[in-house]
Amino acid sequence: MASSIVRPDTEGRDKERDEDRDEHSVARRLLASAAVLAYDPATEVDWDTPLDKDFHGASPEWCSLYGTAYWDEMTDAQRKELTRQEAASVASTGIWFEMILQQMVLRDIYAKDPTDAKFQWALTEIAEECRHSIMFARGAAKLGAPAYKPPRYVLELGRAFKTIAFGEAAYAAILVAEEVLDVMQRDWMRDERVVPFVRTINNIHVVEESRHMKFARDETRRRLAGAGRVRRQIQAFVVAIASYFIVTSMVNKQVYANAGLDTERALAEARANQHHKSMMRSSCSGLMDFLASARLLTRPALMFYKRAHLI
Template identity: 80%
Template sequence: MSSSTLRPEEQDRLQEQDVARRLLDSSARLSYDPATEVDWDTPLDKDFHGASPEWSTLYGTAYWQELSEAQRKELTRQEAASVASTGIWFEMILQQMVLRDIYTKDPTDADFQWALTEIADECRHSIMFARGAAKLGAPAYKPRRAVIELGRAFKTLAFGEAAYAAILVAEEVLDVMQRDWMRDERVVPFVRTINNIHVVEESRHMKFARDETRKRLRRAGPVRRQLNALVIAIASYFIVTSMVNRGVYANAGLDTERALTEAAANEHHRSLMRSSCAGLMEFLSSARLLTGPALFFYKRANLI
């Protein structure tokens, strides 16, 4: 039977299977083993930053100008470790949502197998981030207790486009900053390797999340679209505002209260976040997920 004689839903299903097969093929050709690809054995060289200094929450502030070069490097190492820890937290939420979504699906389907492949990638990424944060000399940074509990509710209740679009928001924000870090020779080499692995493998995950979001929205009425647009925006707000833990400043030897005050007013960092999310906001707009209430939370998170 030719594709032209298939019903629209059958054509959509064939297209989904084709996308999943291509993602599986890409994963087979281009995946990494962080256990062997990352240099875990060489001691940490403190002459390097942990992230591009321009991505520091204090870069461009009066406080940044007062810091010694050693203090700036320690701060970026702590901030990079905090971003990694937040990534682990959300990747654990992601894995549970994807598992719940495919629980009763046909395991012989390519999209089922791709979902399991994505979960396997996320498991390896979480271990990689954990080892990387430890090597940077950082503690286990975690979101605030209220945010952890909100995440627990979200991973249990979110479904369809709310789950997949929230995954996309988290991965898109990480992707842009890590593309800068992996090319920056001021960043410690093992962190650059970690970022390169994550960027390459997450490009497949973002393709999957975009396709799933569009697919789920085809069945969404106006009320569901409005509700999930707000849920996605609230989840995005808490993900983004949890990336840099307030503890990084004390662990870098800084005055926490002054650092928090200057970071909150740092227009350079706000501008960087907004510019990094331009493509993401364009996608959400095309999916009609940038409603008035949703925009309130994106603006509060400095994503638009």
């Protein structure tokens, strides 16, 4: 009688080893990139030269009022002041979400192997985010802006999100926040109408965040591999809600008063501004393509992306 031999699942193990090598090779490449191409904002940014108010704080076309009747009525000085206040508001929102990001990444790698390239990349990313937050804070102060913060209920929702979000929801939300900033900041850093130190800040952020976005995309895909329909639906909804509050918190309503404008009129015209909505949609086309490929553009999620004018 022939004996029954239990053969090891070598094909499955080989596949697991290949996937393991792939994800660790990404982390090693990112670590190598960070070792060669990294910046210290404390020395790279011109913090000493006084603010030149002949410059904008951001490309005017990205201003929430650009293309409105109110914009046409504003003086050149008011337009420049508004773009400076809005740039500071975007920076402050960036700080808020970068603090959420750092806590989610730290929680994700807690008690994992510190000799692992992914562990070391995660700490490198957190170190870069810390420098970015300090850079944004100093930049906002130099622009003459107050400490803009999201509304209290958004801050509390963020507190809940950073505590409970895990896996693909955490990394996809990181990707959404960084992708939206990336497109607008690429415009700002090339625009000679923008004050030079802000252009430097944007350049630093774009270069270093490209690594973070690469890692977030890979982690989102990897963690969704094999995810069932229910889990995918839940995570898609969580990411969409987080995206909505991130994007709608970028321009604090106080920027209008601080630029010497009528807040109620400015808010009304900003809400109806089709040009700004179009700019947001165009900036997110690549992001939406990625979310669609990851099957995270479910019907409930689409409602929030449309309300935030991301699609």
